[in-house]
Amino acid sequence: MSLDQRTITNPATLHDPTPFGYSHAVSAPGELVFIGGQYASDATGAPVPGDFAAQVELAFDRLRSALEGIGLGYENVVRLGTFIVDHDPGKLETLGKALHARFGDRLPAQTLSGVASLALPGMLFEVDAVAVRPSEPR
DSSP states (O other): OOOOOOEEEOOTTSOOOGGGTOBSEEEOSEEEEEEEEEOSBOTTSOBOOOOHHHHHHHHHHHHHHHHHHTTOOGGGEEEEEEEEETOOHHHHHHHHHHHHHHHTTOOOEEEEEEESOOSSTTOOEEEEEEEEEEOOOO
């Protein structure tokens, strides 16, 4: 696991976004790494049926696996894109809990999009990410 080098900024001139599971601005020195959309999938890529909360948990497990595959972790994530089918306030609460469980108070920037559907039938949630591979110490 690498050292968290992110600078998280939530200006006083903007609302506090942390109850909603994100930060307004996040920066970090290093190389940008882009993680494609992760969702509740089995080993073949087929969607795993389940309720929204279960799909969120599994999608974040898949995101962690993608990060670990390149030697990174949640502490390297500077931005998330989240996509929720038939978004409502209850789903926002579920997502917020999942984000706080993984990121604590060091939340990445995030854009949430409510969508009518995702790539495959049965998908209820998808997350992509931008992470930063830390610069080598000089």
